[in-house]
Amino acid sequence: METTDNAVIDVRGLTCTYGDFTAVRDLDLTVRRGELFALLGTNGAGKTTTMETLEGHRAADAGRVRVLGMDPVADRARLRPRLGIMLQESGFAGDLTVRETVDLWASLTTNPRRTDDALERLGLADRAGTRVVQLSGGQRRRLDLILATLNNPEVLFLDEPSAGLDPESREAAWRFVADLKAGGTTVVLTTHYLEEAEALADHVAIMHEGRVATEGSVSDVVGTAPAAIEFTTVGLAGADLDRELRTVVDPVSLRITADRVRLDVADLQSSLGRLLRWADQHGHRLERLNASEASLSEIFTRVSHSSNRLEDAS
Numbered sequence: 431m432e433t434t435d436n437a438v439i440d441v442r443g444l445t446c447t448y449g450d451f452t453a454v455r456d457l458d459l460t461v462r463r464g465e466l467f468a469l470l471g472t473n474g475a476g477k478t479t480t481m482e483t484l485e486g487h488r489a490a491d492a493g494r495v496r497v498l499g500m501d502p503v504a505d506r507a508r509l510r511p512r513l514g515i516m517l518q519e520s521g522f523a524g525d526l527t528v529r530e531t532v533d534l535w536a537s538l539t540t541n542p543r544r545t546d547d548a549l550e551r552l553g554l555a556d557r558a559g560t561r562v563v564q565l566s567g568g569q570r571r572r573l574d575l576i577l578a579t580l581n582n583p584e585v586l587f588l589d590e591p592s593a594g595l596d597p598e599s600r601e602a603a604w605r606f607v608a609d610l611k612a613g614g615t616t617v618v619l620t621t622h623y624l625e626e627a628e629a630l631a632d633h634v635a636i637m638h639e640g641r642v643a644t645e646g647s648v649s650d651v652v653g654t655a656p657a658a659i660e661f662t663t664v665g666l667a668g669a670d671l672d673r674e675l676r677t678v679v680d681p682v683s684l685r686i687t688a689d690r691v692r693l694d695v696a697d698l699q700s701s702l703g704r705l706l707r708w709a710d711q712h713g714h715r716l717e718r719l720n721a722s723e724a725s726l727s728e729i730f731t732r733v734s735h736s737s738n739r740l741e742d743a744s
């Protein structure tokens with residue numbers, strides 16, 4: 431039986447250890463049917479360990495993991511045909527050609543997808559006769575993606591699918607994954623490309639030191655951080671300007687360096703409106719004015735500079 435809320439993956443209190451090192455600690459995750467869930471995080475945050483547990487490649491040391499309502503380790507034989515898995519390192523035989531590899535994989539799969547279209551779309555059609563060992567790293571990555579999706583999986587796990595791909599191949603891989611999602615496949619991916627998460631993900635979770643530090647839609651996650659307004663002032667003095675801006679805008683923080691001002695604000699639209707009205711009324715000129723919402727990359731940087739130690743103490 432599947433869990434509530436259309437969850438195809440439900441993880442509660444997952445803990446994974448290597449010896450006395452805890453790589454994943456008390457992690458909760460919910461992935462809903464048909465969504466693309468991006469697991470982000472610093473190197474060593476625990477993404478691959480979490481993915482391996484979801485894929486049934488390693489058992490949880492504590493906690494409960496359900497994929498399509500099943501235990502990925504205990505129910506592996508029943509679950510595996512419904513999953514697509516692309517690992518960081520592929521382990522298939524390099525002596526076969528691309529075509530032979532795809533055919534071999536397809537022969538082991540019930541109802542495999544047609545592959546010519548996938549080879550074409552991922553730029554491997556003209557490599558069909560090439561031995562896998564002779565492929566470049568990026569070409570192997572694209573072959574891995576095809577093999578992981580041959581069985582039309584209900585849930586597809588992609589561990590850094592676009593690592594090492596050139597920009598054009600990355601775009602092709604993104605379109606390929608987006609089309610699978612449009613066809614109803616639930617996708618969980620890890621990536622270090624934040625623009626990949628921004629382009630594809632319905633839900634992002636940023637992991638740090640074995641835990642999810644923040645999660646939600648990209649706009650939810652980005653919305654948790656203040657926006658920034660920057661400008662250069664002409665003829666306004668430091669202390670007076672500081673006082674006045676705090677009254678006008680009520681910023682989260684304010685920094686004035688020489689004549690450059692940076693305001694971090696909770697509500698960009700209303701703060702900007704108040705600032706511009708104030709400048710108009712007093713005839714102030716705001717030069718090189720720049721206003722921007724926080725980016726995923728800023729959130730990522732904040733998370734990676736934070737520490738779990740405080741939480742551990744609580």
Ligand SMILES: Nc1ncnc2c1ncn2[C@@H]1O[C@H](COP(=O)(O)OP(=O)(O)OP(=O)(O)O)[C@@H](O)[C@H]1O
Pocket residue numbers: 448451453471472473474475476477478479480
């Ligand atoms: N086999 C292992 N033995 C001991 N420690 C391990 C082992 N595999 C991973 N770790 C440690 O567990 C932590 C989490 O590793 P994991 O590979 O899950 O992180 P990650 O988020 O996928 O990192 P990356 O982005 O670098 O791939 C790291 O500190 C890593 O050194």
